[in-house]
Amino acid sequence: MFRENSRLRFLLVIGVLFFGVFALSAWRYAPRSDRFAAASKRVRPALEAALRVKGLHWGAPVYIRVFKEEKQLELWVDDGKQFKLFKTWVICKFSGELGPKLKEGDGQAPEGFYFVPSARMNPRSRFHLSFNLGYPNAYDRARQRTGSALMVHGNCVSIGCYAMTDPRIEEIYSLCAAAQQNGQRFFRVHCFPFRMTEANMKRHRKSKWMSEWENLKAGYDWFKKTKRPPNVTVNDKKYQFGADMR
DSSP states (O other): OOOHHHHHHHHHHHHHHHHHHHHHHHOOOOOOOHHHHHHHHHHHEEEEEEETTTTTTTOOOOOEEETTTEEEEEEEOOOOSSEEEEEEOOOEEEEEESSSOOOOTTOOOOOOOEEEEGGEETTTTSSSSSSEEEEEEEEHHHHOOOOOOOOEEEETOOOEEOOOOOOHHHHHHHHHHHHTTTTTTTEEEEEEOOOOOOOHHHHHTTTHHHHHHHHHHHHHHHHHHHHOEEEEETTTTTEEEEEEOO
C-alpha cells in the first residue's frame, strides 16, 4: 500500500509539473524571429526610458485604440490602477472610407472591438511585423460580414489593413509582445471611425452608419469614464460592455 501510494504521489507531481510548464509556455508564448529580436533590441532602450518618465514599465499590459479619420493609433499602458496613454503614432495608410468592413475584397479597414492573442502575432510578416485583428469577430459574423487577414503592420501599404511605417510598427509590436511575454493573454484593439466626441457624432449624424457608431460610442465612453477597456460581448447583433474581470 505504501509503495502504491508513493507511486501515485509521484505520478501526480509529474503531472502537475508537466501541466504547469505546458500552461506557462502557452501563456507566455509569442512567435519570434531574428527580425523581431533585432527590432526589439533597437527600440527597447528608448521606449523603456519613455515609459519610466510616465511611471510605467516595460512588459505591463497594453491596450490600443485606432481612429480612422484622425489617422492615429494610440497605445495605452496599465499602471496597475488604470491605463495611461503612452504614445500616439500617425497611421501611415489605411484603405477605404469611414464605415465598417462588410465583405472580403471591399478594401475597407474594420471598425469595432477586437483582441490579439500571441497566436495572431507575426514577426515574420512580409509587411515587416504584423498582428492580426481577428476580423470577423462575433459581431461581424452575426451580421454575415466576411474578410480575412486584417492587420496592423508595417511597410506603409494597405488593402483593408492599418499600415504603419516600419519604425513605428517596431515600437508598437515590441511593446505588445513584451506585454504578452510578461503574462497578458491578449491585448484589445478598438477601432473607431473617429474620436467619438459629441461634436464629431453631431457632425456625422446623417451617416447611414450612425446607429452602429452609437453602439461603438458606448464602448468608447466606457473607457473614457473608467480608463480600463471594457469586456466586450455580442448580443442581438449589438456590442455589449461590462467590467473586465480577468
